[in-house]
Amino acid sequence: MTQITITVNGKAETRDVEPRTLLVHFLREELRLTGTHVGCDTSQCGACTVHLDGRAVKSCTVLAVQADGGAVTTIEGMARGEVMHPLQAAFKEEHGLQCGFCTPGMIMSAADLLARTPQPTEAEIRGALEGNLCRCTGYQNIVRAVQTAARTMAKA
Amino acid sequence: MYPASFAYHRATSVSHALELLATYGDDAKVLAGGHSLLPVMKLRFAAPAHLIDLGRVPGMSGITESGGVVTIGAMARHADVASSAVVRAKAPLLAEVAGHIGDPMIRNMGTIGGSLAHADPAADLPAAMLALGASVVLQGKGGSRTVGADQFFVDTFQTALGAGELLVAVQVPVSSAACAYAKHPDPASGYAIAGVAIQLGASGGRVALTGLAPRPMRLAAVEAALAAGAGAAAADRAADGVEFIEDARGSAAYKANLARVFTQRALTAALARK
Numbered sequence A: 001m002t003q004i005t006i007t008v009n010g011k012a013e014t015r016d017v018e019p020r021t022l023l024v025h026f027l028r029e030e031l032r033l034t035g036t037h038v039g040c041d042t043s044q045c046g047a048c049t050v051h052l053d054g055r056a057v058k059s060c061t062v063l064a065v066q067a068d069g070g071a072v073t074t075i076e077g078m079a080r081g082e083v084m085h086p087l088q089a090a091f092k093e094e095h096g097l098q099c100g101f102c103t104p105g106m107i108m109s110a111a112d113l114l115a116r117t118p119q120p121t122e123a124e125i126r127g128a129l130e131g132n133l134c135r136c137t138g139y140q141n142i143v144r145a146v147q148t149a150a151r152t153m154a155k156a
Numbered sequence B: 001m002y003p004a005s006f007a008y009h010r011a012t013s014v015s016h017a018l019e020l021l022a023t024y025g026d027d028a029k030v031l032a033g034g035h036s037l038l039p040v041m042k043l044r045f046a047a048p049a050h051l052i053d054l055g056r057v058p059g060m061s062g063i064t065e066s067g068g069v070v071t072i073g074a075m076a077r078h079a080d081v082a083s084s085a086v087v088r089a090k091a092p093l094l095a096e097v098a099g100h101i102g103d104p105m106i107r108n109m110g111t112i113g114g115s116l117a118h119a120d121p122a123a124d125l126p127a128a129m130l131a132l133g134a135s136v137v138l139q140g141k142g143g144s145r146t147v148g149a150d151q152f153f154v155d156t157f158q159t160a161l162g163a164g165e166l167l168v169a170v171q172v173p174v175s176s177a178a179c180a181y182a183k184h185p186d187p188a189s190g191y192a193i194a195g196v197a198i199q200l201g202a203s204g205g206r207v208a209l210t211g212l213a214p215r216p217m218r219l220a221a222v223e224a225a226l227a228a229g230a231g232a233a234a235a236d237r238a239a240d241g242v243e244f245i246e247d248a249r250g251s252a253a254y255k256a257n258l259a260r261v262f263t264q265r266a267l268t269a270a271l272a273r274k
Ligand code: FES
Pocket: A037, A038, A039, A040, A041, A042, A043, A044, A045, A046, A047, A048, A049, A058, A059, A060, A061
């Protein structure tokens, strides 16, 4: 076992983990933060996307020990109390989800994009979401949701 | 999916990593960003007993230019290589190719050194390395050596990296020559089914193929035709002298055709930028 401390959604969490523990399992099973999903488990679908030290990463392809000492933000860290993050509100408003399985990953990838590129073009949005697969929506409304969120965030 | 159990070692310096490598030898694998290694460990295609993590070794991810050479630390992430002002200005082909790897999240974790040492025959970077005439710096306990890309990629998942050696940096000669990368990505994995990188020179140029053959390679017939002034028509020679092997991705004839098509696309784009 290896002792690690990861700051998750602003709170330092110290645990003993097996070195082979993947970050996604640390989040879901150790911390019970089940908003981060496992879709493919083969680094393709992006359902497991979280922010590690400010960058979107696939937590199914990161060892928890690699994130030791780092800061992780998951979908649970996006809302402010009862107030949804503008991306969450926009996905709801624009019907950017159907079953919702891909949504946490979509939102974390989109949040990384908007942090770097507050007014993205449609091509930039589609490029940023290249590693996020959705089985339901056909992507149109997801792109629209990111555009809506970008407008809301520009006003705020 | 979990990888098989392993003992985890966090290297604190390059020399510490080399010591760990010397101690555990063939039972050890080096972990950089983990985006080549962890997927194969999860599938249990690899089950190293020891993992040596370079993630905390300071000073391994810098990007600098001096004396006509761009030096990129092995731990530089693909996203940082793709967006680096130095790389974009002095080795634009490398920036372009790094920006084609996988997807944004993969580029945020995957490293240039990790990808090159893994030497997946469908990886994007080897095509850029060959077209750029770039080299890798391999550090051993007794010192370091510089190996050109033409010698580095030996075969499928095989490189010139010796036992006990660590790939510590990549060196790229500065060039502002016209260049381009054309890629047909596998829709699931993002790896190149076909990828052709071209760097034009004063006369002719370097042309390299990844994805279609067991290892990345220069396309000698295309380069000869370019040097002889064939222009875009040089792409017709892309399958000459290359042995394509039929597999799940297609027949030899299909692969030869892809080689010609993607060479033509890369060449047309590079010539247009001249
Ligand atoms: S579960 Fe991580 S990419 Fe699909």
